Amino acid sequence: MSMKALLSLSRRPSRLLMGGTALAGLVATSLAATPALAAEAVDKPAPVADLVKAVNIPYDRFTLPNGLTVLVHTDRKAPVVAVSVWYAVGSKNEPRGRTGFAHLFEHLMFYGSEHVSGNFFAPLSEVGATDMNGTTWLDRTNYFETVPTGALDRALMMESDRMGYLLPAMTQARLDAQRAVVKNEKRQGDNQPFGLVDYEKLETLYPAGNPYHHSTIGSMDDLDKASLDDVKGWFRDHYGPNNAVLVLAGDIDLATAKDKVTHWFGSIPAGPKVQPVKVPIVPLKAPVEKTIHDSVATTRVYRMWAVPGLDNPQYLPLSIGATILGGLASSRLDDALVRGRQIAIATEANTETFAQGAQFVVSADVKPGQDAKVVGAALDAEIARLIAQGPTADELQRATMAYVSTQIRALESVGGNSGKAPTLAEGLLYSGDPAHYRTELEAAAKVTAADVQAAMKTWLSHPVFALTVEPGTRTAGGENRGGDDALPPAQPAPPVANTAATTPSADRSTLPAAGDIPPLPFPAIERATLSNGIKVYFARRSAVPTVAVRVAFDAGYAADPVGAPGTEALLLKLMDEGTEKLDAIELARARERLGAAITAYSGPDQTGFQLDALDANLAPSLSLLSDFVRHPGLRDKDFARVKDQQLAAIDAEGQDPDGAALRVLYPALYGPGHPYGTAPSGIGTRAAVTAMTRDTLAAWHQAWLRPDRASIFVVGDTTLDAMKPMLEKSFGSWKVPVSAAPVKNFAVAVPQPRARILLVDRPGVPQAQIEAGELLDAKGTDDLVNLRTANQVLGGDFLARLTSNLREDKGWSYGVYSMIGQREQQVAFRIYAPVQTDKAGPAIAELRKEVTGYLGTSGTKPVELGWAATGSARKLPGMFETSGGLLEGIAGIIQFKRPDDWYTRLPERYRALTTTDLDKAARAKLDPSHLMWVVVGDAAKIRPQLQDLGLPVDEVKATD
Template sequence: MKQRPLSTLMSASILALSLAGLAPATVLAATPSAATTTPEPAPAPLADLVKSVNIPYEAFTLPNGLRVLVHTDRKAPVVALSVWYAVGSKNEPKGKTGFAHLFEHLMFNGSEHNKGDFFAPLQNAGATDYNGTTWFDRTNYFETVPTAALDRFLMLESDRMGYLLGAVTQETLDNQRSVVQNEKRQGDNEPFGIVQYEQLENLYPVGHPYHHSTIGSMADLDGASLADVKAWFTDHYGPNNAILVLAGDIDLATAKAKVTKWFGAIPAGPKVQPVAVPVPTLPAPVTKTIKDQIATPRVYRMWAVPGLDNPDYLPLQIGAAILGGLSSSRLNDSLVRDQQLAVAAGAEADIFAQGGQFIVQADVKPGQDVAKVGAALDAQIARLIEQGPTADELARAATVTASDEIRKLETTGGFSGKAPTLAEGLLYNGDAGHYRTELAAMAALTPQDVQAALKKWLSRPVFALTVEPGTRTAGGEARGGFAVDPANTGTGGSAHPAYWHKPGAAPVSAPVPAAPVPAPTQTGPDRSELPPIGTLTALKLPQVERATLSNGIRVIFARRAAVPVVSVQIAFDAGFAADPRSALGTQAMLLKMMDEGTTSLDSVAFARARERLGASITNAALPDSTAFQLDAMVPNLPGSLALLSDYIRKPALKDADLERVRAQQLAAIDAELRDPSAMATRVLYPALYGDKHPYGTPPTGTGDPAVVKRLTRADLATFHDAWLRPSKATIFVVGDTTLAALKPLLERSFGTWAEPASPAPVKSLAAAIPAPRPRILLIDRPASPQSMIMAGEVLDATGRDDLVPLRSANEVLGGSFLSRLNMDLREAKGWSYGVGSAVSERVGRVIYRVVAPVQTDQTGPSIAALRTDLAAFLKDKGVAPDELAWATQGAARELPGAFETSAAVLGGLVKNAQFQRPDDYYTRLAIRYPTLTAADLDKAARAAIDPAKLTWVVVGDAAKVKPQLETLGLPVEVTTVTGK
């Protein structure tokens, strides 16, 4: 269960990607140029894109106050449920920080009529996109379920809304308290993990609802009694404080009948007092410097700004995009490209219901002066305030934002699809259709609007934070609570600890006692058993069509018309495995350089052209392929494809950009050497595969710093010509078009691309893999509140073998929330926020890997428990009948929801081609899953996995961890992380 905000505007997950490769070939200049100079159509006007965004819905309210929204979308036989409660961390009184988030966890641990974990029925029924999140202003729960299972999940959601407290025990509270505290440690342990505390505690005075973090304080979590948490539920989780959205294969009449049946008998709860949250202004600028285990200093500028209840939030968000959110933002153009003072820079307006933060930051380029970077940051902020944005900047920022909004709405539920968009609008703005109002306002914004908002809110005193490399003097153990010593925050202001409450409401220091739960006002349905799952609709995927361009490039296409977007992926047979052992990092460097423009468009012009089209163009080096992806709006597809062609075929690779990009890649490697997860993988993969195998490299692909320091433009051009060529390319397309309409566009963009005269290189995965050496490799990371445990072994299987039984077995062992490993270390022992294992997806030899971040004082016992759980599962405690049900039948039921979006269909097409599967692989899989037996799964796991061959890596505070590890009976080798 993640603690995660949902953005109102941007789910903008523009894929950030990179990685590596190299081989002999000719120089880039030999690559034939694009054949066409025909001008592409102008981008569609923003107003036209905005008009295409629409989520029709109908609404009703039950007598108990539950508000219900219904959106019909029949593209898949699934329904998304999204339940939003108007309670978050801002509602927490003194001494009760973290309660909203703690209760989010408790509500996944069963209810009075559903004893046991909420995840069991979810996985049995084949639910997808399920989770819960807590933020300052709300708590939500969501799942996308097969239509035939809707009654079951309406019963479950209603049961935890109206019939929860009888299932909340002291044991459950103690366990989930430990889980939440480990979630806090895990977040704190990340680089920059304590910055949020600084941000909130300095911008908001003590007592302000946004002053304390949603995760809360360790002390308050420790102090939470069973009576406290039950009172919290009674006071906040009534139906009259909730919104239920049903989106998908449902209609209003069906929704009314089913929702009334399951929720109608739940009585209304106490009225939750409204919270007023004024935007504070610092009395004077505040400057602070802290230390963290990071690669390079980071400079921040922060202000508290208004939230969704103030129209200024929208021009502030667009202003942040112009300043530092676009690829061609002012900060990127000035600090990173022109002055080369920073390796990265950005800005965002993080908006909540009643407030937010405007955050500007820059990562200092090694060798540059921190003060100079700060001054340059300040100069760009001041320049934007003084001059305002240009009309073109505004249009690009708004187009990118609107395009992201359209793309995310293909999903019915999840974190940011149609259901949460409707709920968010109703909860925060009183209008489920607020997204349309917002997009219309965005299209109508003027440069003067943006300038005025920036001037009003960013001309106030600033909080200037600098984070420097070093060992933390204090972590987050004592942070996140209601009150922090004003001497540490620079804000003062503890004189009004309850000033935000409405007149007549009880102050925080004297909370209203919890009201007793009223008796149900009517007889509800029978809850003695879970409603049965009805007849499931079989998985139906769109027809796969094929074509071949005139130069031999294969095209694989599937039509999905739910939203007016098209996704294109061009995959080349390259990837990590193409990176030579003597030049690790070449491919990563090439891909970074390709972002710097083409022979006809420099980096700024290229970024601006992409932004005007509302297109996302990204690249990624994966283990076995190098992929370039375009996500485009249908009206702008011709121009977007032309831009993608220019990007792939004619990168500029200018010497003038090389040193800047080199510094960025070296900084990225340096950052990995301080991140617990990246540190572990950098040691584990070379230890497993050896120094001669193509997979024996760190899986980020950023490479060896010694190589990166010496790479030349010629090296990059050589790799480009050798590996990125028509004979190694396959084009995959999914979206709102037809193959007949698409093929001429692809022919025009890629069909004229001639194969280089040099022979195409061939990868070899035949290198010997060293015999396993079971041991513990310990990497010292002082002052870590958690240890990152990672273990693995190379299996005698390849990605093109039949791994379905093995992966199904791993679902039971470590591949799901209900798995043995997670249920033991998280749910039973409370030592971790989450533990898992997986069988990798690679064309060649695959690995089995275990990942377990655990609290420092339980590092040794955690490895002992993992070894015990693995040995028991693989010996005589194999798959149980209930586990078989959700690992096989549940997996089959999950497939229609798993392929709800174009992105999922595109991923399926790519995997089928890469692993040489038939087009109907997934429909066959839906039939095959229920035929698997426990014996099949046990046999596959016991034949493949040998826990005695695991190599273990531990990243943690060696002084505290090493004595624990020395009791386990394995050799302990203290090692360091290198760039190789």
């Protein structure tokens, strides 16, 4: 399944499966292996209905006297518990003058309560919390973390404290600090290519005064006007326990949950009940056409409609219709506009589904040289054809298989954004039933072609919003958008019923202890060797009937020929266009029928191909993977089109603020002739890609993707004995070439480090993108545990010094991070810092001060060691909870030449670290005088700020 399918098939924006999901793992629900899903070879895909029958998330439910609803799901596969708190308040509940309040409060609730002073991330990081965050959307606000079982009391105490005891800690200073952070988050979103489209979409499809008309982040004016009394009143009116759902999922049982939840939440009084909000879906009265300009590489044409949400059963056939239209790798739009007429370089269709409404969005990126009006007409024709004819039986099967398999994979973890805890909470909050996921899957399995046709005819025959985004200078940004003066005024909260607490208040004088750290449940790595010498590494995960197989080659974009960056990336794109036996459409349809995700991926040192398969369809899926890897079609008729797509991607990366910065930074650090001297995307330069031929790619495939450079990794509900014959059949017959394997040349001199600023001009943008880097005297295969832990203190964690300075103290940025590269050879240290334009120069000064101070007289503090080292040890069980996390861990052990017990030994190593260890590692490798800086932004406003930094400034262009 293509990544586009994963994105399109997400049920709603809060559950999007982002880039890398196919590599992140497979389903981890409480699935019982049924006869229909036995791990046996099958000639045909398992019926969708049989897959649905196997999905089950058993839960218990209870409600406290104060109205808090609690759901409990037991899953003992790892010693962790997911804590997920969902409040029935989102941006749709905001009255006139208070847009952005729900999201602003999401931030404020992380920054101290009466009994938990300061940042909530610190005490949770100390106990090893993973998947720790909060999000706000139109219909809800949620907070979540996954903690080791022994730390559950701490998590519950903190969640209950911000629910019941937040206001005593609310100060004007905290409000001002988080208001500044939110405003920078708004600027950062607006600064992205196509960053203004969401404003256009909501403001056009929903009339003024509709609760979905304004954006969740709100308007700058409303954020600026928010007073401390306004904010306190908003909390009192919305965040009571009777407006919340708490889910505990993982290493927990009902009796324990009742005891702990009652202890921590039972004394919190109920608050006013959040009143229902009506969100009418009113089709446009007449078509709307609009063209805007933005810093984009190619013209994009949109067609949009407002359609029903989760409260109307037609949302499901509409979503499946969007998948058929533009959500599959073999979608109608791709087949007609991209592969057929070749007038577009990419297409997409999806439904962005909320509780009470949705947007049906279709788009196409216009191929350079083509007419946007012609592309728009072609979109219209394909939409009309699907409405008139309905989907075929095969399209429906592939779309529903994709829908069901995507939703199943989203349930891999117990928590996070899309695991079992949020799935149960969302079902109850939006649909009144925690098991709504199952109702939805069963309904998807029963959707007919007539259902899809009828739903699309009903809603897409209404007038359309046709938006075109063309390259150019923005005439207006998002600074003054996101609000709605037509919203109704604030109303007094309804009276609160007398709900005297029946539970005594818990002792909140100290934070609960973290509990003991249990041994890390990292399974043994089993090994085998195929007849042609390919090494196989296996780990069993028996909880679910799924299997992940990764075939990794010692190649990567570091193996691109000198002067031809982007070769490997272009080859992978062309490989996705079919095998010798199957053309692009046939290959895509074969994957979709099986519910199999086959993903090609590129890194600096490795080229990989991963299969995420349903157990019932494993044998044919594995055969398809083998054909994909070993026998690519590489057809001439596909080559020119794929090359155009990569050239468009290069242009798009140059328009993206972060992408443009990295296209400058890496060639400057390593030198353009070095294997690592290209942007981390690996897509190359215009000149190099333009010069490539189909034969160039075929030669690279033959030279680098060969069995003596391959390793196979398998994680899933099977055994090595069962897997080896299938792998032997699929890959064991692959003969090793007679010629010697090529070798990557890292004996290339890198430039002498020279501190300077490279300025890339982007007139009129609302933010400056800062990147900095230096090469280290270290390889990825070295033992860098101490150095990486030191980086956690400096900039590698949300609690780190760089973020604390520019986000929390100054309010100049939404987030700042530093990182140590994951490369087998020489690694780089890098800083990422998007900041408001008027603070670009001061931000660089502050970043330099922080790095210099940490390496000088202000080394690691004991409290920092606590959350960076001890916290890292406690996070390990959460890191390997999923099959995907386990596969990544095993692959990393092999790639970076680590012993099998690397991760099981890490907790003790972390606990033994001292502040001196971290300071010594950082001072030995980092040198602030070697940092090279890249700034992408409005040069006219930024250049004067750089004059007092004492660094030479050169204005450059992002590499073509």
